Amino acid sequence: MAELVEKHDALLLDLDGTVWSGGEAIPHAVEAIEASGLRAMYVTNNASRSAADVAERLRDIGLAASEEDVLTSAMAALGLAKGRLEAGDPVLVVGADSFKQLVRDAGYAVVESADDHPKVVLHGHNLETGWRELSEAALAIQRGAVYLASNLDTTLPMERGLMVGNGSMVAAVTSATGVTPEAAGKPGPAMFHQAAELAGAGSPLAVGDRLDTDIAGGVAAGMPTLHVLTGVSGPQALLEAPENQRPTYIGADLRSLGADPGELRPRPQGGFTARVDGDAVVLDGGDAGAGLLEAVRTAVSAAWDSGARVERVRAASEVAEAALEHWW
Missing domain, CATH: 3.40.50.1000 (HAD superfamily/HAD-like)
Incomplete structure (x- = not known):
């Protein structure tokens, strides 16, 4: 099985909500970044800490990071x-x-x-x-x-x-x-271009948890994006996302870096089907064991493809109803 990281030569990673939360590493984040084998650039809108301070905090949670691996919005503004x-x-x-x-x-x-x-x-x-x-x-x-x-x-x-x-x-x-x-910061493209240049990357992957900054910035920079559901923007935000905030891939957390990119793309999966009815996506079907992620990718693909203003998801099967229990 192909892995997402095999398509890229660097990771442009958001911090809050993606790598850590409240100063603590988000589960699986450190292991996934280290296992990727890619150059990691940490691109943060937080201008209250220096690059050296950010690198020290990254080392504290177990990541091999130096000051040269960090780009803050303060640096970009300067x-x-x-x-x-x-x-x-x-x-x-x-x-x-x-x-x-x-x-x-x-x-x-x-x-x-x-x-x-x-x-x-x-x-x-x-x-x-x-x-x-x-x-x-x-x-x-x-x-x-x-x-x-x-x-x-x-x-x-x-x-x-x-x-x-x-x-x-x-x-x-x-x-x-x-x-x-x-x-200077996200959602503008400048930080992403600057980070890619610093990493010497030709095919970077922008990764984040917030659609209106991390993903919008990656889209503006013309880069593939991975949205993880560990921070600010959840399934409902994805459903309503305007075109300039729609990620290439959707994953539960940073373990998605090791997943098949075809599975991460918004599309019908897990046996689910979806159709747009007025302002709602009707989610039906579902294989045994299919869960929230398969439901999200199926529902948002239907919403985005329709071009309609979609505001909610309605379950039309027991499996869909169970998957949508944690929609928000």
């Missing part, structure tokens, strides 16, 4: 800023100390106030960001500073659930200024 700056130019960074140090190391002057006339405002996630920091950013932008964001994720998965993400903080500044920043 790449966007470089075309607008000259050495020594003032930059207002709304973000973590590691983001500020990254900017200093690149040869720019990090300032704290709009009164220092920053040429660029860089906005990344930081747990300590409050009214003062957002207001200084707003003032600087109103005075002509270019506004760039590391990412626009509205939520951030943490131990207790989905917390306020960088995109929600950016929204406050946009509301005050009327300026929407250019974003």
